[in-house]
Structures are given as structure tokens and as C-alpha cells.
Amino acid sequence: MRGVRALWWREIIRFVRQRSRLVGALAQPLLFWVLLGGGFSASLRPPGAPADLGTMAYFYPGIIGLVLLFTAIFSTIVVVEDRKSGFLQGVLVSPLSRAGIVLGQALGGTTLAVSQGALFLLLAPLVGISLSAAAVFAVIGVLAAIAFALTSLSLAIAWRMESTQGFHAIMNLILMPIWILSGAFFPASGAAGWLGWLMQLNPLTYGMAALRRCLYLGMPDAVGLVPALGPSVAVTLLFCAAAYGMAAVTARRSR
Amino acid sequence: MNAIRPLAPAATTAIAIAGLTHRYGERTALRGIDLDVRRGEIFGVLGPNGGGKTTLFKVLATLVAPQGGRVAVLDEDAARHPERIRRRLGVVFQQPALDGKLTVRENLACHAALYGLGGAEGRTRAAALLERLGLAERADDFVETLSGGLARRVELAKGLLHGPELVLLDEPSTGLDPGARRDFFSYLVHLRDREGVTVVLTTHYMEEAERCDRIGFIHQGSLVAVGTPAALKAEIGGDVVVVDAVDPEAMRQRIEQSFGCVPRLLDGVLRVELPRGHEFVRDVVEAFPGDIRSVTYGKPTLEDVFVHLTGERFFSDGAAAPEKG
Numbered sequence: 001m002r003g004v005r006a007l008w009w010r011e012i013i014r015f016v017r018q019r020s021r022l023v024g025a026l027a028q029p030l031l032f033w034v035l036l037g038g039g040f041s042a043s044l045r046p047p048g049a050p051a052d053l054g055t056m057a058y059f060y061p062g063i064i065g066l067v068l069l070f071t072a073i074f075s076t077i078v079v080v081e082d083r084k085s086g087f088l089q090g091v092l093v094s095p096l097s098r099a100g101i102v103l104g105q106a107l108g109g110t111t112l113a114v115s116q117g118a119l120f121l122l123l124a125p126l127v128g129i130s131l132s133a134a135a136v137f138a139v140i141g142v143l144a145a146i147a148f149a150l151t152s153l154s155l156a157i158a159w160r161m162e163s164t165q166g167f168h169a170i171m172n173l174i175l176m177p178i179w180i181l182s183g184a185f186f187p188a189s190g191a192a193g194w195l196g197w198l199m200q201l202n203p204l205t206y207g208m209a210a211l212r213r214c215l216y217l218g219m220p221d222a223v224g225l226v227p228a229l230g231p232s233v234a235v236t237l238l239f240c241a242a243a244y245g246m247a248a249v250t251a252r253r254s255r
Numbered sequence: 256m257n258a259i260r261p262l263a264p265a266a267t268t269a270i271a272i273a274g275l276t277h278r279y280g281e282r283t284a285l286r287g288i289d290l291d292v293r294r295g296e297i298f299g300v301l302g303p304n305g306g307g308k309t310t311l312f313k314v315l316a317t318l319v320a321p322q323g324g325r326v327a328v329l330d331e332d333a334a335r336h337p338e339r340i341r342r343r344l345g346v347v348f349q350q351p352a353l354d355g356k357l358t359v360r361e362n363l364a365c366h367a368a369l370y371g372l373g374g375a376e377g378r379t380r381a382a383a384l385l386e387r388l389g390l391a392e393r394a395d396d397f398v399e400t401l402s403g404g405l406a407r408r409v410e411l412a413k414g415l416l417h418g419p420e421l422v423l424l425d426e427p428s429t430g431l432d433p434g435a436r437r438d439f440f441s442y443l444v445h446l447r448d449r450e451g452v453t454v455v456l457t458t459h460y461m462e463e464a465e466r467c468d469r470i471g472f473i474h475q476g477s478l479v480a481v482g483t484p485a486a487l488k489a490e491i492g493g494d495v496v497v498v499d500a501v502d503p504e505a506m507r508q509r510i511e512q513s514f515g516c517v518p519r520l521l522d523g524v525l526r527v528e529l530p531r532g533h534e535f536v537r538d539v540v541e542a543f544p545g546d547i548r549s550v551t552y553g554k555p556t557l558e559d560v561f562v563h564l565t566g567e568r569f570f571s572d573g574a575a576a577p578e579k580g
Contacts, residue, residue, distance in 0.1 A: 002368040002369075002371055002372070002373070003368050003369040003370075003371065005368065006364070006365045006368030006369055007365075007369075009365075010354065010357065010365055013356075013357065013361070014354070014356050014357075017356050018356070085350075085351070085354075085355075086348055086350030086351050086352045087352055087353065087354050089318065089348050089350065089352055090346070090348065090352030090353075090366070090413070091369060092318060093316050093317060093318060093341055093344065093346045094341060094366070094369035094370055095338060095341040095342040095369070095370060095371065096369050097338070
């Protein structure tokens, strides 16, 4: 456990010392939000979204999801860099198991993602959300689960990668679509048939649903047609376990 | 420092390798290596890049599972129980394994935790090692600000922090100036003598190879010779004379005809191994006065041993850093 904690701590300390990462992970989603939310005028309101919910408000949970995704990607790029720099080799010959190494990395990434996602919660009043203490706790719990799943998934990819270039390509092909098709952008109910199916199969859809339901805790009407909280949380936890399992197995096979 | 060492090992063999083979797809990196390294010796693995040295190192470091043959490190099977080996093994890679964004102390703390050492214990050991290696004053500097030599010392501190019984070092002194190289090696000798640590290292430097208890030459995936530096040099016997001739190829034939020995042409100079070298020097200069630029005469070096075994040169002269392999 000491080793896991050390790797987690290292992720945090590195992040604190490279503030540009903070800007990257926060500014880009913020920009997306303003441009996309502003660009899609009320007339282009996401089909199937609740009628009284503006575009900016609809995108808000999705943008928090994007913050988590970017942070997850940033922190797993460290794995590829560590392999290149040689640091990873030193970790690999230590007695810490591969599963433990991945856990340390995933928890580090999760911590960073949740803290940045939580910063975005400060913007909630802008879209008319007033969060109760219970809602804040629930939201942070959901953010942690989503972040852990996304970080683990990125780690499963990163552990296979030799260079950061290949990593970016795969990230764009796998992780961005997962986000786009999670209901962050448009609800499944309004999507074309096959797309709707894809969205229902996408585990992140349930993470986003859980996030929406917790942001609007006690106001189910404001959420629209998304999966219920219980099943969403259950699927998200399964997503965590599956993604972590994948990353651990990948790491064990890696040299 | 004695507190850092675990109990004295009972067994006498630190590494036992039998019939180790390794392939990368089509390419064979190791073709049947047999080697025993004793506890408490400094063993040097030498050989040109691409000869299989690095693969052997990775197998011993438990980074690569042995494909064929058996490898026991500290009496544990490397294929079946790498995790049992790792705790007792210190590894210093050629490539830096430090995090430049962390301070020296933080790097060591991280490493201690990876080996399950508690905060206080890790700190005590780190402080002792930093003191011993002359790093105490730089403990709170970021590793990326250290010179190459200092960074190598931090690598060594890291590799020794958990009190390993066996230390593997891949080209540990590459990039160090000769003085720093000697200091580094003296510390390895100290570890062997005072703490009974077994040291296995790869090197490109002949002076370093000379100071090893035993060395093994790896060439094209095979171990071509193992022994003490003195024994290996004695195998050549006699002297080595190097003739730099104006026309080396012609000179080779003329020496062969006149003296009945077969010089080896390598890098534009002729090497002759023979029992009474001083007489040959006199005779060859008298026989072909205008055709010889210089003649050097000496007892065989490890370089001569390597040339003798493989027909290739290997050691770097210390000025040029070897390429990574």
C-alpha cells in the first residue's frame, strides 16, 4: 500500500509543479462550453432535452465530463513519458505489483480530475443550479467514479504505447467518441436509431446520467429522459471495475 | 551502514544461469548462456552493443522472463517468482530512472515506499546513503538540476536504499569523468568488502573491467569467456605487438612470410600475439625500416583478450561515450 500511495503522491506533486496542465485541463473545456453553448442557439436546442433547459445548462454536466476526460488523458500521458524517461523501469523492478502500480496511477489521476471537476462546480449558479450540501457530496462521489473509470481506461491504452503521438491518435479515436456519445452533447432519445443504441451501450452514458441526476438532486423534471440514478451508479461502478481490470492486465503483460 | 544490510546470505551462488536463450522474433539475442555468479563478488559483463548484454541484464532484473533455460537469482526462479527476487535486488539502469521534477530526497522517499519501507525507516536510510555518497548538500535540489555525475550517484543511492543483496548496474559509469568513475567503483568495492553485496555490472571501460573480480565476455549472444582478468590475459600468453604500417595489408603478408606468425589486421593496424615480443619488435623494425610508422609492445590487455576471442575491438577509450544498446 505504501508504494501505491507513493505513486499517487507523485502524480499530485508533479501536477502542482506543472501548473500549465491545470490551465490546459480547465481552459479548454471552458472554451468549448462557451463556444458550443453559445453557438448552438436556443433554436438548435439539443433535441429531447428538457424544454426549459438552455443549451449552456444542458452542456454543463457534459463539460464537467470533458474536464474529467482531459485530466485523465493528461495524467496518463505521464505513463508514456515515464516509459521514455526510464522512470517506469525503476518502478517495474520494484516489488510493487503491476496492479498496485496501476492503482497508484489511477488514484493519482482521479484525484486531479475530481479536484478540477469540483472547481467547475463553482460555475453551477451560472446555469441556475443551486447545490445543496448533499448534492455536492453526491456529485463529487459520481465525479470520482467517472474519473477513476476514465483514467483506468486511458491507462489501459497508455500502457501499450511507446510514444505520445500514437497515444494522441488512439485517444481521439476512442476516448473523445465515448464522451461525445455519452449524452454530454445530445440526449440518446433524440439521436438517430443506431446512434441511440451506441449511446445506450456506452458506459459513460450512465456516468453522465448519474452526474445530471445528482446535479439536479430532487429535481427529476429538470433532467429529462436519462437512465435512473440507481442503475446509472451501478453501471458506472462496473465501468470502474472493468476499466481498472483492463489496465491491470495490460500492465501485467507489459515489459 | 551495517544496519542497512540484511542477514548475511547463506548460499554461495548469487546468480545461476543454465542454457538461457532469448529471441526477439527472428533475431536471437542469447544463445545458451551458462553462468554462475558467486555471492560477494564483483562480476563484469562485457561485450559490444547488440551482443546480448542488455537482454541478459533485463532477464536478471526480472523485466523480461527467461524464454529458454533456467535462471535463478538469489536462489529464486526468475521465471516463476520474479516478485520474490525484486525486494532483494537493486537495479541501476543505464537510462536514468529518476523523476527530474522531484528532489533527490523525494525520489528516494518514493523509491523507499515502492520497496515497502516506512517513512521514518526510509528517511534514515536515505540520509545515511546521501551522506556516504556525498549528496547530503544536494538532497533538496530537483534532480533535473544535477550534473550527470551527481545524478548517477543518486541512481546508485536509489538502487541501494532497500539494502539489496545483489546490485545490477547497467553501464553505471557512462558519462562520468575518469575520477568520478574511480570513486564510483571504489564504492562498489566498499559494498562488496564491508557489506557482502554481490555486484554485477556491464561496462565499456577497460580500467573498470580490470577491477572486477571476474568478468564474462558476451559476443553474438554467447558467453565466449569467463574468468578473472588476470587469468583471461594469461590465456593469450606472451606479449602483444601492434604494428602501424604504411601499407598494412602488404606488411601483414611480409610479416607472415618472414616471421611465420599471423598478424591480425584490425582498424588499420596489425596485431601480433607472440611469446617474445621484444625480440619481434627489434626484428620487425630492422627488417622493414621504411614501411613502419610505429610499433607498440605490451603485455596483453583485456582488449587484446577480446580481440583474440572475437576478432573485434570493443572497449571505448573513455573519451567517447558508447552508444546505447
